[in-house]
Amino acid sequence: MGVKIWVHAEVFEGEIADVAFELLSKASVLAKSIGEDAKVEATLVGCGIESKAALLAEYGAVTVHMADDSSLRLYSPATYVHVLAGMADAHKPDIYLFGATAVGTSLAPAVAARLKTGIAAHCVDIHIGGEKELVALVPSFGGKVIGEILCPVRRPQMASVKPGVLVKKSPAPVPVNIEKQELSSLKLNERPDVSQLEPVKTERHPPEGLPLKEADVVVCGGFGIGGSKNWQLLEELAQSLGGAAACTRPAVDEKWCEEHIMVGTSGQSISPKVYLGFGVSGATHHVCGMSKSGVVINVNQDAEAPIFDVSDFCVKADANSILPLLLDAVRPDGKADRRE
Ligand SMILES: Cc1cc2nc3c(=O)[nH]c(=O)nc-3n(C[C@H](O)[C@H](O)[C@H](O)COP(=O)(O)OP(=O)(O)OC[C@H]3O[C@@H](n4cnc5c(N)ncnc54)[C@H](O)[C@@H]3O)c2cc1C
Incomplete structure (x- = not known):
């Protein structure tokens, strides 16, 4: 046989x-x-x-x-x-x-x-x-x-x-x-x-905004974001770039965001043209869900963070100093409008 x-x-x-x-x-x-x-x-x-x-x-x-x-x-x-x-x-x-x-x-x-x-x-x-x-x-x-x-x-x-x-x-x-x-x-x-069990119906509850899998630009926040106030900045940045926000497991655990935007083994697998990460360490559980991304840019204050091994551009900096600067640069009413 x-x-x-x-x-x-x-x-x-x-x-x-x-x-x-x-x-x-x-x-x-x-x-x-x-x-x-x-x-x-x-x-x-x-x-x-x-x-x-x-x-x-x-x-x-x-x-x-x-x-x-x-x-x-x-x-x-x-x-x-x-x-x-x-x-x-x-x-x-x-x-x-x-x-x-x-x-x-x-x-x-x-x-x-x-x-x-x-x-x-x-x-x-x-x-x-x-x-x-x-x-x-x-x-x-x-x-x-x-x-x-x-x-x-x-x-x-x-x-x-x-x-x-x-x-x-x-x-x-x-x-x-x-x-x-x-x-x-x-x-x-x-x-x-x-x-004793009879299924009655199934319902779809599509998430609000651009679905993560369809976004060309994904802005991903990790535990290094530090709090829900900074998370709001990250979401605003994703929206201003015409993209979608994503997260790691700790961001969900901290209740900064919902689980359906988590990327990794227990979350979604994504392949956007650009992945922009803030305060993400680069654990395998997360990386296996984003490794098919095009250009990968990460901001992390630890120069040894494993996420830099899978990044095209590595920015060693405090994510929470960079986020407001980026937002200013891309907001239509910001100091430096990106479209100028
Ligand atoms: C069975 C199982 C399944 C899992 N599935 C998933 C999954 O699907 N997706 C997932 O993401 N995780 C998953 N995990 C969890 C995963 O193993 C990691 O724990 C998680 O990905 C780490 O998330 P993180 O990088 O945000 O946090 P951390 O590992 O805590 O890293 C935080 C990073 O932020 C940096 N940092 C801190 N402060 C700042 C700052 N101010 N500015 C810049 N950088 C800063 C630090 O240097 C660090 O590198 C799973 C775990 C298990 C056991």
Whole structure:
């Protein structure tokens, strides 16, 4: 029996999330490293999704394990966990990968628990090790080291990877082979945790202002900003530059800003034309979310700050002295209007 590498293709509002194609692209690389007997397969759960299976095949899935049913129209944790764990139990994948999305971070560990295996969450990369096992790379100790996580005994070996971290290859047309999962065989109605839950609707709450992922200029504040008053200056600067404000974890913890603008392993992955950082140390947890930025400029009062290793322009200065000066320079009513 060959090695089976599974990728869960998350569906939202009828569309497959991009991270599924990124994971499938990586899974093909993993399959090559393992050898000829390895193959890539996908799981697809939802309602009216059969036509989407061909897309997964284009990215290397030779088989799509599909559960297509009106009861699966909306994401319901207990039902989805039961369906995916049931499929995995029946087909015994060796590796099972998920996107570390809002749904994936709830679903993947629950599937792992049901299968009595482990999961490496929020990985920044994955590869195949010397024993042909999955090696999951996760920032550890505040992001100062990259830990290698192995799952030597239990199967499947599971990992979740953030959207935007892996590279999506170009699609190539291939025939799709669909394995349909009949829900009746899973006896969903006999499980109290499943039958008592009925999802009603999903709602989107788009953030105000320019979405972070669409901004050409991102102004990012770290713990070195020092307080909410300075944070307001940073937001004003982002707005004046026609960009968006972003933050590190401590800025969220201090309640200067909201979590949805956090960049890094547990936040967003961004690739703006310009990243302008103030008081950001450069922990791996943050850097992995901004390393695809174009021009990177950072202001930090510590000349040894790791963020300078990934910066094109390094300004050793007090961020809070620089911020008002920059604002004066770009404000339309400022001392030195940038448009003059
Ligand atoms: C599982 C896990 C997931 C995580 N996910 C994320 C994530 O997604 N995103 C994220 O950002 N973090 C994440 N973290 C936290 C991460 O490890 C770091 O702790 C965090 O990124 C550090 O943020 P910071 O650079 O703002 O703060 P610090 O590391 O405290 O750095 C502050 C910097 O500001 C500088 N400074 C201080 N005062 C000034 C001043 N007046 N002017 C200029 N510079 C100044 C200092 O020299 C220092 O370099 C995660 C941690 C864990 C354990």
